[in-house]
Amino acid sequence: MTIPREISAFSSFVEYEELKISLNSSTDFIEIEVEEPYSPVGLEEKWFLDKATGIKWRLVKPDPPFGGIWSKT
Known part of the structure; x- marks a missing residue:
């Protein structure tokens, strides 16, 4: 799976898991600490830094x- 630019809603849990695997194995993104959660209700969330651009992304x-979602923070 190539890493998409943004996803406003995943079509399935499989799509979400495939993106998560791609991000974890990517040399272009590194996981960083969540600075400000997307939601206060405790959704599982990870942040990634695009090493080429310095842009922070969130995966919820x-x-x-x-x-x-998969979006810029």
Whole structure:
């Protein structure tokens, strides 16, 4: 799976897991500490730093009806 630029809602848990695996094995992104959570309700969230651009991204796991997100912070 190539790493997409943004996802406003995952189409499935499989799509989310595939992106998470891609990010964890990527040499272009490194996981960093979550600075400000997307939601106060305790959704599973990880932040990644794009080493080439310095842009921080957030990956939030789907929790229906919320579809999760992959977006710039």
